[in-house]
Amino acid sequence: MSETNQIPAVSPVKEPSSFRLISALAIAGLFSGILLATTYSLTLPRIQANKEAALKNAIFAVLPGSADYIILKRSGDTLEEVRLGAGDNQNEEEIVYAGYNTMKELTGFAIPGEEPGFQDIIGVIVGYDPVLRSIIGFEVLESKETPGLGDKIFKDMDFQQNFTMLKVEPEILVVKKGQKTRDNEVEAITGATISSKAVVVLLNKSMGAWVSVIDNYMKKNDIKLAGHGAKK
């Protein structure tokens, strides 16, 4: 092991000083930072507007007749209105949206939810009518389900039809296509049982978590639903 004791030969090319190396990288980082900060602040308003528009479209799609919405946050066993900027972190497990029509009447609640599907997380938003105790709308926000099979959860009109008036009590059940007999049953998609079941599990979970909270909120604030009586 004599090599280890030898002092390595000094390379003939002069090494640049550490200071030069560090300052070169610091300058690169500085310019990078300036460019990124500029782009970020220029594009932020548009990105937020896009996100808001996407959310708004989804809420209005699952709560027919809506023209406006408010954000409600869970607080204890009831709900509380919150104002969130688009930039704020919206913890989806704690938030529902209440839709209002042009007469300022409540049209229902839009409940976001997530559940692992066949490929990846399925993210949906569900429209809930607390008087009919039914799901009245269903939109898939995020899904990587198999094209041609699992993606029918948002492409197949027959499956979507399940959610125009679906009782949430007793628990929603999955049945084979063409075998729906009760108001709380969902007809699965042939060839995409896992995706269909994932959707139903997701619905039962979010209904279990929200129905009583929404009831409390309605009772406490004496809110009536559009088409079912008085105004807010």
Next chain:
Amino acid sequence: MSAEEFLKGLWKENPVFVAVLGMCPALAVTNSAINALAMGLATTFVLVSSSLLVSLFRNIIPKQVRITAYIVIIATFVTVVDFLLAAYTPVVHKELGAFIALIVVNCLILGRQEAFASKNRAGLALADALGMSFGFTFALLCIGVIREVLGNGSLFGIGVFGEGYEPWVIMILPPGGFFALGFLLLAFNGVTERRKNKAKLKDLN
């Protein structure tokens, strides 16, 4: 001279068909022609901007920290593209998802900085970057068109086969990427081989 640097990326040194670089985006986001095109253009922006900058500063960046400096430059432009796509084409941005950020690690881009841009003047670096990017975009578009036409019966979202066509769903699923790329490589190498043989025959005569 510059024309040569530009043209080599399109065919002779095509990053996908010859160098087989950037396989991750070439397989993952080519399930439709529009996604393939968007990924190609995003990569073009990053490669051209980075090559230009690296070439301009090639004498200032110390060689001991050059890779770090290149990555900082590349990552900056990738993030810029990410913001721009999210702001102006939210649909495309959602489709491409994480693969935008992954442009940073596309070895095509770092490879061109190390092999070309850091050793040549800006004009040449620009020609090289444009050629390579267009070659990359062209290759992605080839794969995307094949997969979308067979797998969905459409091209850029417009139906081409009419109602009676039963799509080969597998082509837009992950295995379809490998099938399309495999057959394209076969065809590409077939053509190149044939040309070589012809040239050889000419030499013999």
